[in-house]
Amino acid sequence: QITLKESGPARVKPTQTLTLTCTFSGFSLVTSGVGVAWIRQSPGKTLEWLAVIYWDDDKRYNPSLKTRLIITKDTSRNQVVLTMTNMDPVDTGTYYCAHRLIGHGSWDTGVLDNWGQGTLVTVSS
Amino acid sequence: DIQLTQSPSFLSASVEDTVTITCRASQHISNYLAWYQQKPGKAPNLLIYAASTLRSGVPSRFGGTGSGTEFTLTISSLQPEDFATYFCQQISTSPPTFGQGTELEVE
Secondary structure, three states, X not given: OOEEEEEOOOEEOOOOOEEEEEEEEOOOOOOOOOEEEEEEEOOOOOEEEEEEEEOOOOEEEOOXXXXXXXXXXXXXXXXXXXXXXXXXXXXXXEEEEEEEXXXXXXXXXXXXXXXXXXXXXXXXX | OOOEEEEOOEEEEOOOOOEEEEEEEOXXXXXXXXXXXXXXXXXXXXXXXXXXXXXXXXXXXXEEEEEOOEEEEEEOOOOHHHOOEEEEEEOOOOOOEEOOXXXXXXX
C-alpha cells in the first residue's frame, strides 16, 4: 500500500523560504521509473503542478516557478523535499506530494495515482 | 500553457441520475487526459487516465471518452458517495495543467 505524508510549517512570512518534506512508504525511489511530484491547490481550488523528481535524480519543474523551486530526495529516509524561495501571500494554499503513475506522460508531466493528505501553508506577515 | 475548461462548473443532480462533465483543451492533447475526484478536506483521487482507462478499483459507473481537444466524464447511476468535485488534467505538454473543477452537488 502506497502512502505519502507532507510535513512543514503551517505559516511563513513573505520573502521567506518554504521547506516541505514528503515522507512515503510502499514504494522505493530507487526503482526504475518511479517519480514523486509536488502539486499545490489554492484556496479557490485551482490545482498547480510544481515539480517532479525521479529515481535517477532527474528533476523537472513547472517553468513558471522554476527559479524559485528546488526538489531533492533522500532515498535512505524515503523522503522528497521541496524548497520554494521568496514566498508571497499568493503562494498560500494546500501543498500535496504524490506518486507518479509509471509509464504515462513525458518526464515533464504525469498522472498522479496516490496523493498525500496535503499540508496547508499560509503566507502572511 | 494548455488551458483546460470544464463545463459546467456546478452541477446539481440526484442519486441514480446520469451526469456528464466536459473538459475542453486549448490545444490538441491526443488522449493525454486524466480525471480526478476530490471530496472536501481530502486530496484528489485518480479515477481515469489516458482519457478512458479506468483505474483499478474505480467503479464501472465512471467512464471517460474523448480525444484531441474534447473529453467527457460520465457517471452513471449516481451514488451518494459520488457527490464531490471533479478535475481534469492534461499531461500532453509541460507544465501539466488542471481544469478549474466541476462541483457536483445533491439536487
